[in-house]
Amino acid sequence: MDKILLIGQHGQVTTYLQRALVGDYHVEVAGRAQLDLSNVDAISGALEASKPSLIINPAAYTAVDLAEQEQEAAFTINRDAVAAIAKYCANTNTPLIHFSTDYVFAGDANTPYLETDSPAPTGVYGQSKLEGEQAIIASGAPAIILRTAWVYSNHGKNFYKTMLALAQTRDQLSVVADQVGAPTYAGSIADATKILAEAILSRGGLMPAQVGIYHFCCQGQTSWCDFARAIFVENEVSKIRVTGITTDEYPTPAKRPAYSVMNVDKLTATFGVSLPHWGTALAHCAAETKAG
Ligand SMILES: NC(=O)c1ccc[n+]([C@@H]2O[C@H](COP(=O)([O-])OP(=O)(O)OC[C@H]3O[C@@H](n4cnc5c(N)ncnc54)[C@H](OP(=O)(O)O)[C@@H]3O)[C@@H](O)[C@H]2O)c1
Numbered sequence: 001m002d003k004i005l006l007i008g009q010h011g012q013v014t015t016y017l018q019r020a021l022v023g024d025y026h027v028e029v030a031g032r033a034q035l036d037l038s039n040v041d042a043i044s045g046a047l048e049a050s051k052p053s054l055i056i057n058p059a060a061y062t063a064v065d066l067a068e069q070e071q072e073a074a075f076t077i078n079r080d081a082v083a084a085i086a087k088y089c090a091n092t093n094t095p096l097i098h099f100s101t102d103y104v105f106a107g108d109a110n111t112p113y114l115e116t117d118s119p120a121p122t123g124v125y126g127q128s129k130l131e132g133e134q135a136i137i138a139s140g141a142p143a144i145i146l147r148t149a150w151v152y153s154n155h156g157k158n159f160y161k162t163m164l165a166l167a168q169t170r171d172q173l174s175v176v177a178d179q180v181g182a183p184t185y186a187g188s189i190a191d192a193t194k195i196l197a198e199a200i201l202s203r204g205g206l207m208p209a210q211v212g213i214y215h216f217c218c219q220g221q222t223s224w225c226d227f228a229r230a231i232f233v234e235n236e237v238s239k240i241r242v243t244g245i246t247t248d249e250y251p252t253p254a255k256r257p258a259y260s261v262m263n264v265d266k267l268t269a270t271f272g273v274s275l276p277h278w279g280t281a282l283a284h285c286a287a288e289t290k291a292g
Contacts, residue, residue, distance in 0.1 A: 006056050086135055096143035145212070150184055174250070183282065214271075
């Protein structure tokens with residue numbers, strides 16, 4: 001049975017990937033205890049000991065605001081550790097599925113970003129993720145880099161759970177209305193990633209033409225404010241009133257892209273895979289919430 005090495009244990013995407021893959025594949029889950037990405041020198045030895053058929057890496061330094069202070073930690077995990085993983089993959093011809101972010105873009109576009117558009121991150125997190133992408137490409141590893149966005153789920157810390165928690169104690173919320181993107185359910189990410197993993201493993205690797213960057217998020221677009229409203233509708237929370245505010249009224253240490261909608265056509269054209277519309281995925285997440 002093919003062995004998949006899944007890096008990261010308790011994060012959103014890795015949690016849903018474990019649910020999707022375990023049982024159908026031999027999945028080795030490498031949490032921090034097995035593979036600490038801040039210890040870059042230990043990475044190649046750990047991968048050589050594992051010898052997986054495929055590596056999936058959703059692990060990352062994801063604290064967008066804290067990264068402005070903890071630059072070294074962000075670059076170590078999101079760039080240097082990724083470079084070490086990619087070097088192993090290049091040397092051993094091991095396929096790699098790596099996750100990146102819409103925050104590689106400046107957010108000043110007004111049509112969905114293509115994979116060929118120039119990145120220009122506005123913060124440390126986005127810059128560190130971009131340099132991780134660049135390290136993979138420079139290594140020549142047989143890799144696909146999946147740029148996802150606005151990830152939420154019933155697990156971990158995310159906007160969806162924050163909204164539902166606030167609704168327990170508040171009847172009014174002010175939410176940013178001038179940032180537009182594609183909320184993406186971690187369950188949708190896991191389902192689509194599983195199809196990619198199946199395709200890669202069934203043909204023993206990636207074809208050279210498949211290697212590269214893909215935009216990998218739910219379809220459609222919305223603002224945080226309208227996403228919050230939709231979360232409350234799907235979860236039948238009617239008592240709360242959501243008011244739109246501007247980014248300037250909700251300052252954060254790291255600047256977010258105002259517009260980070262990504263065109264996902266390349267993913268569909270290359271692999272025949274797409275994630276659902278964000279509203280459809282939200283309904284799935286809410287059904288999971290209600291099921292407990
Ligand atoms: N969240 C978003 O909105 C968003 C948006 C766009 C792109 N992305 C990208 O999507 C991917 C998955 O995001 P996510 O939301 O699932 O992230 P998450 O919930 O914050 O999980 C991050 C994962 O990285 C692991 N990790 C962090 N530091 C580590 C270290 N030093 N050694 C080993 N593992 C370490 C964590 O391990 P522990 O479980 O031990 O903490 C956790 O499993 C990431 O590449 C992220 O950059 C996320």
